[in-house]
Amino acid sequence: SRPRVSNDNPFSEALFKTVKYAPTFPERFATLADARAWMEDFTDWYNHEHHHAGIGLHTPADVHHHRTAHVQQARRRAIEQARQAHPERFAAEPALPKVLDLPTSAWINRPDDPAQAEHSSAA
Structure with missing residues (x-):
């Protein structure tokens, strides 16, 4: 919602929203251990079962491997x-x-100049 703001990462914001609106996300965690266990299960599901529209409906594990x-x-x-x-x-x-x-690349703040974008992605 705030373009070109350096301290706002849309990828982490999108992940936070996915976590927060997950059907299994509880209203409260009883303990820190419960929160960590839930997050471990969520991370496994997110990486191996959840099909992401931004990566062609693949799982992150499929892309990574x-x-x-x-x-x-x-x-x-x-x-x-x-x-x-x-x-x-x-x-x-x-x-x-x-x-x-x-997608061939992912950007947080893509440069307006295509030459800059090409140089940045090659680095």
Whole structure:
């Protein structure tokens, strides 16, 4: 909500919102140990089960471990099998639905100058 503010990280803010609105987030934790245990379970779910729209509906673990190509290939096969089994459920255009691509980069404050952006991402 505050563009170009150096002490506001949209990635951590998005994670905080995901934590806060998780269905299992309690109103209160009884102890610090309970909070730590909940956060450990949440982190495992977030990294290995939660499919993130910003990374092509992959899990962070799939991206980190370079499994996205395999997952995308499996998704394409599943879509094609479903299309062949039930063509009436799909639009005439064969490109729909499509498997989402991964972003090529992520920015907090992307430079306005494309040359700066290219130089910064190479560093």
